Each structure stands twice: as structure tokens, then as C-alpha cells.
Amino acid sequence: MNNDFVDKEIYEKEVIQIDPLIQQDKCIIEVRNVHKTYLLGLEGVTALRGVSFNVQEGEFITILGTSGCGKTTLLNLLGSIDLPTKGDVRICGQRIRASTEDKFLASLRLSSLGFVFQTFNLISSLTALENVELPMILKGTLNKDQIRNNAQQLLEQVGLGGRLNHYPNQLSGGEQQRVTIARALANNPSILLLDEPTGDLDTKNSDLIMKIIIDLNIEKGITIIMVTHDTNLKNYSTRTIRMLDGKVANDEKNNEDNRAKHIDDLTRVIKQYQDINFGVRAGTVEENRQNTSKTEKRQPKNYKVLNHLYHPNQQLDNKQQLPQFIQQYNTPIQKSNPNLQIQNKDSIQE
Numbered sequence: 323m324n325n326d327f328v329d330k331e332i333y334e335k336e337v338i339q340i341d342p343l344i345q346q347d348k349c350i351i352e353v354r355n356v357h358k359t360y361l362l363g364l365e366g367v368t369a370l371r372g373v374s375f376n377v378q379e380g381e382f383i384t385i386l387g388t389s390g391c392g393k394t395t396l397l398n399l400l401g402s403i404d405l406p407t408k409g410d411v412r413i414c415g416q417r418i419r420a421s422t423e424d425k426f427l428a429s430l431r432l433s434s435l436g437f438v439f440q441t442f443n444l445i446s447s448l449t450a451l452e453n454v455e456l457p458m459i460l461k462g463t464l465n466k467d468q469i470r471n472n473a474q475q476l477l478e479q480v481g482l483g484g485r486l487n488h489y490p491n492q493l494s495g496g497e498q499q500r501v502t503i504a505r506a507l508a509n510n511p512s513i514l515l516l517d518e519p520t521g522d523l524d525t526k527n528s529d530l531i532m533k534i535i536i537d538l539n540i541e542k543g544i545t546i547i548m549v550t551h552d553t554n555l556k557n558y559s560t561r562t563i564r565m566l567d568g569k570v571a572n573d574e575k576n577n578e579d580n581r582a583k584h585i586d587d588l589t590r591v592i593k594q595y596q597d598i599n600f601g602v603r604a605g606t607v608e609e610n611r612q613n614t615s616k617t618e619k620r621q622p623k624n625y626k627v628l629n630h631l632y633h634p635n636q637q638l639d640n641k642q643q644l645p646q647f648i649q650q651y652n653t654p655i656q657k658s659n660p661n662l663q664i665q666n667k668d669s670i671q672e
């Protein structure tokens with residue numbers, strides 16, 4: 323990591339109360355009594371009301387709960403996209419709090435975290451290959467050839483070796499989501515955070531995406547945290563957290579045999595798709611409509627393109643802006659975080 327980005331908080335050794343049953347050395351995320359209140363006009367909207375749990379390295383956690391219970395808010399805090407109003411979040415040993423600098427958070431996200439959202443968030447003016455290259459260019463530790471090779475390999479891993487130079491609008495929804503996964507993996511993240519990754523996909527593409535995610539967890543040991551409305555998807559994970567009204571209502575380990583059976587079934591189904599027609603095509607509008615019974619309808623979030631990788635409010639809409647953008651990224655500018663201004667710590671409703 324570039325030393326310019328290293329926040330002095332890295333060296334702080336503040337003691338946080340850890341559940342004694344959990345092995346501290348394998349704990350990759352710690353969430354302690356986290357609250358989040360958004361200020362909407364003059365009123366506070368409380369999204370999280372005292373959430374605590376630990377995530378162990380290599381876990382695959384599904385977060386379920388009804389609309390508005392705080393799942394996305396929690397995922398954003400776990401990904402350091404947003405900051406808690408009160409409470410402690412530690413990601414890969416780094417403490418995140420309201421005063422943590424944006425530059426440090428952006429660097430942490432770039433190095434350790436991968437994000438996949440329901441809406442694919444690809445840059446429309448860049449090819450699949452260039453979209454996957456971007457996080458590596460921004461990190462700035464590899465040369466041009468290494469970046470190109472890595473991006474190509476990642477796209478091959480998700481079955482898109484034949485689509486390297488396609489632009490997002492030349493790809494199906496499932497293919498775009500696979501590019502997003504390849505991009506999320508570009509800097510070898512320890513943690514992959516997914517918000518409804520299959521929410522906009524038909525069953526076949528949803529199956530294929532899930533298989534890729536499962537393989538990343540089992541074969542590469544990447545810690546997965548996935549928000550979904552599709553309760554069936556919990557069968558592929560090792561643990562399920564159910565949220566209710568901004569709190570954890572239930573947190574339990576999933577049955578390993580049940581998981582293995584569902585993964586076997588999924589592998590078999592995918593093999594059938596590929597036997598019939600190599601690759602998985604996106605569903606037609608009609609097919610997608612028919613498939614919605616499986617997943618509760620959800621309004622897609624209006625994420626700004628790739629904001630999760632960079633500073634808040636940073637926009638990158640076309641290729642021409644890229645060099646200037648990279649230069650800006652490498653220049654230590656401290657931008658104020660709007661969330662800090664709208665939070666009123668005294669107004670938290672317990």
C-alpha cells in the first residue's frame with residue numbers, strides 16, 4: 323500500500339470487546355453496537371439500532387430481511403462506503419469511524435474489498451477488459467502488461483474470454499454481472515460484498531453467478547457477505563443473518579450437509595445448461611418477468627458509477643477523464659464526507 327494513504331489509525335491498538343468463543347486471529351470483520359441514522363430534512367431516519375457480530379475469514383454470510391430493515395446500510399458500513407453514526411466497525415484489523423479520512427477508506431476498499439451490486443455499475447465507455455483493468459490501474463502497483471494479463475485471466479475465469487473487447491451494452495445482463503465480479507476480484511480482495519447480485523437476472527444467469535461466488539468462497543477462501551431477498555440463496559452460504567428493524571433478529575450457522583447438497587444440485591443444473599448451449603444467455607424480458615416469483619421485487623439503488631472504489635462524489639463517466647481522474651486519485655486531496663455533516667450523534671434513537 324502506498325504510504326501516503328496509511329492512516330495513523332492503523333497503528334492504534336484500541337481494545338474492543340471480542341466474543342470469547344470466536345478466534346480473534348481469524349476475525350476479518352468486527353461490528354460492535356453499530357448505529358446508523360440518516361438525516362432526512364430535519365428528521366433522523368434510524369436504519370441500524372445496535373448491530374453486533376463478527377465475521378470469520380472464509381465465511382459465506384447471507385443477510386436476509388424485509389425491505390427497509392437496514393441490509394444495504396449494513397453492507398455499506400462493512401464495505402466502508404459509509405460510516406457508522408455510533409459504534410465500531412473493524413475491517414481487516416482497521417478501525418473505521420466517523421473521523422477516518424476518505425483517502426484511507428478508498429485505499430482500503432481498493433486493496434481489500436470487492437463490491438458487486440444489483441445494478442452492474444460498469445463504465446459504459448470502457449470495454450469489459452478495460453473495466454476490469456481499472457481497479458488495478460488505480461491501485462498502481464502493477465505495470466501495464468501485468469494489468470492486461472490479470473484482467474484477461476479474470477475474465478476467462480468467469481467464462482468471458484470471448485468477450486474481452488465488448489462494451490457493456492454489447493453484453494447480456496448475466497455477462498455484465500460476470501464482468502463486475504471479475505472487476506471486484508482485480509486486486510485480490512479478502513472480502514467480497516454483494517448486494518442482490520442476482521436481483522436483475524433470470525434463473526439461469528442467477529445460477530451461474532451463484533456458482534462463481536460459491537467457487538470463490540470454497541476454492542479461493544474469499545470471505546463472502548451477500549445481501550439478498552431470495553431466501554433460497556441462503557442454502558449456498560455457511561451462515562445466515564436475519565435483520566429486522568435495524569437489528570440482527572437471528573444469526574445462525576447453516577447445516578453443512580444441506581449446503582453441500584444444494585451446491586451439488588446447482589453444479590448439475592449448470593452442467594445441463596452448458597450441455598444444451600455453451601455459455602448462458604441472458605433471459606428475454608418475458609422470461610425475466612416470469613422468473614420474478616422467486617425474488618421479491620426491489621427498486622434498484624441509484625449508485626453512482628463506481629463510487630464505491632473512489633472518493634465520495636467522484637464521478638468517472640468516460641474514457642477521456644481517466645488520466646485526469648487517476649492523477650486526482652493520486653493527489654492527496656481531503657474531501658469532506660457529506661455523511662459526517664448530516665449525522666447528529668445526539669439524535670440516535672435507541
Ligand SMILES: Nc1ncnc2c1ncn2[C@@H]1O[C@H](COP(=O)(O)OP(=O)(O)OP(=O)(O)O)[C@@H](O)[C@H]1O
Pocket residue numbers: 360361362367368369387388389390391392393394395396620
Ligand atoms: N441515504 C438515505 N437517507 C435517508 N434514509 C435512508 C438512506 N438510505 C437508507 N435510508 C433508510 O434507512 C432504512 C434502511 O434502508 P436500507 O436501504 O438499508 O434497507 P434494506 O433492508 O437494504 O432495504 P431494501 O431491501 O429495500 O433494499 C430505510 O428506512 C431507508 O428508507
